[in-house]
Amino acid sequence: MKKNQRHTPLFDAILDFVAQAPAPFFIPSHKMGRGIDPRWLDFAGENIFKMDLSEVRGLDDLHRPSGPIAEAQALAADAWGADRSFFLVNGTSAGIIAAICSVVSEGQKIIVPRNAHKSVVFGLIISGAVPVYISAEVHAEKGLVGGVSKEKLDALYAANADAKGVFAVSPSYHGVCGDTRGLIDVTHARGGVFIADEAHGNHAYFHEKLAPGALALGADCACQSLHKMSGSLTQSSVLHIRGDRLDAGRLEANLRMTQSTSPSYLLLASLDLARSRMATQGRGMLDRLIRMSDAARRELAALPGIEAPGEDLIGEAAIAGYDPIRLVVSARRLGMDGYELCRILREAYNIEIEFGDHFYGICVMGLGTVQEDVDRLLFAMRDISERYRGRRAPLTPAGALPPAPPMAMTPRAAHFAERTRVPVREAEGRICAQMLVPYPPGIPVVCPGELITRDIRAFLDEQIEKGRHLHGLEEGNGIAVVRE
Ligand SMILES: Cc1ncc(COP(=O)(O)O)c(C=O)c1O
Structure with a gap:
């Protein structure tokens, strides 16, 4: 500078x-x-x-x-x-x-x-x-x-x-x-x-x-x-x-x-x-945040049933680092998914976090975060760890995703094509006009313009049967496909 x-x-x-x-x-x-x-x-x-x-x-x-x-x-x-x-x-x-x-x-x-x-x-x-x-x-x-x-x-x-x-x-x-x-x-x-x-x-x-x-x-x-x-x-x-x-x-x-x-x-x-x-005060502000979040992550990771990944991620799955001021927490070992964690934090502790997915709750710290906020989160997670310990079966990792399907047309062509909605059971062989994203891991199984293969359909059926969250497949709404 x-x-x-x-x-x-x-x-x-x-x-x-x-x-x-x-x-x-x-x-x-x-x-x-x-x-x-x-x-x-x-x-x-x-x-x-x-x-x-x-x-x-x-x-x-x-x-x-x-x-x-x-x-x-x-x-x-x-x-x-x-x-x-x-x-x-x-x-x-x-x-x-x-x-x-x-x-x-x-x-x-x-x-x-x-x-x-x-x-x-x-x-x-x-x-x-x-x-x-x-x-x-x-x-x-x-x-x-x-x-x-x-x-x-x-x-x-x-x-x-x-x-x-x-x-x-x-x-x-x-x-x-x-x-x-x-x-x-x-x-x-x-x-x-x-x-x-x-x-x-x-x-x-x-x-x-x-x-x-x-x-x-x-x-x-x-x-x-x-x-x-x-x-x-x-x-x-x-x-x-x-x-x-x-x-x-x-x-x-x-x-x-x-x-x-x-x-x-x-x-x-x-x-x-x-x-x-x-530019002028960032280093000092971030220093305070990093110290606060490092201490919080250590405390969270030590709670029975709670995970707070950080340093332990590096070196696996092409991961070279992590952002320390984002507390990513999971109570999946207590049988609680990220959606429920999000809801319980909101309803029982008046803590509003950024996002919850199948496994994780994402707690985004930022320049305005104060120790009192972090203490409230730690209190809540300690309480959750105690209350839910041993009561439910841990959540299991999601199975592998099906192979990415072939692209039948560009996303542009699929987006502007005439479309219709079909139930999942009728979607095989159709060209998808939208994205379908299971959480976890948050990677689309199908993107606009791609063919809904037999593997994809079987995967979607399984997701629905297990009640897993799938962005883009709202209940009873079907899948947007290109009109034939
Ligand atoms: C990875 C990623 N890229 C881009 C965006 C878009 O950013 P914005 O909300 O500033 O448009 C988001 C928003 O959540 C994001 O998560």
Whole structure:
């Protein structure tokens, strides 16, 4: 970092504008808070609404920045070690779609992990690209998706030498980090562009104990939800690029397409401030969090029937690291799945966690987490461990997934084809128009455009019979398939 990271050009420009108290004949219609519902004004205070502005004098234009937004983006690039950064007001999802559309177009190949976020499928649909799916490794005993093996990536790239690039996620929603350096090296050796999904990993750049960020390892592009891990407002994210493998002009054109023409200045200001805070105080804040979470993880892992994976994951299933400030806990040995754990924590202890799946509850710590929150979680987990011990049979790991089915048409063709819904028993042989994702492990068994094979149908039948959770197959709703 070479720039003065205390500087917050966009936030300052907004305060300057507000201080001038102009007669507001510009959009939005609430006119700097005067037209807001009084109950909200009462609760939130007027200043926040005064900052809800548009491209007025001195506040620049996100789609053609040359003033404080350009400066704020340059400071973000400096903080994360990128060449250029782009503020995102439609979340990382908008960045991922734009990045994919900047690397591939209709009929071109891109290698993507099968367990990628759904915005990747949207990127495939919009670009018309042909996905070459790569499976992440699965940690069978822990029931967790690990990383992608670089050897597998190399072999797949060799068989698809015309692929334009690779998309990879690290850390995952469950805080698992892959061998990003290895994957970048393979991609570049094959002449491809590497796009990193760091929706959950943007804080990693500010503390040496965290697995290094993808840009520091040579990624061409990183999409980061600062709202998830770096303290900005929900929906605000950043996309960074390095080098010239990804065409910046094409990216800008795609961002214009995926982003609102009325970007929220509240979101933009929050990015400016979050960047400054992370760059100037991030190390200290993360240090406190890492110490707190390490101690909590040790205590959780020592509770009978409770698991809290961390260091023990590394080296298995292409896992190179984990995010310590994400407490991933399981009470499966007490016979309790992550959904129930989530519900009990909410109803009996007033603790709201991020997510529960078949095995795990994901407790996301962040810049605002205090020891008292962690103590409440520890108290609850101690209590759960005592109350449920020896009462139920442990949950068993899910069986292996069926082989990935053949692709009959691209995700784009399947998405835009006429569709109908059929019950699972009638789905065999049909082309799927949606994703079906069992948890665990959170890897789709079928993606849009793929054929529902006999293996897939048998797997779906078994999931339904065992009452396992399958995203995309809501009760009685059937499967969306391409109309024949
Ligand atoms: C792995 C991953 N990538 C991308 C996204 C999309 O991020 P956003 O919510 O900022 O659009 C998410 C959101 O949960 C995610 O988990």
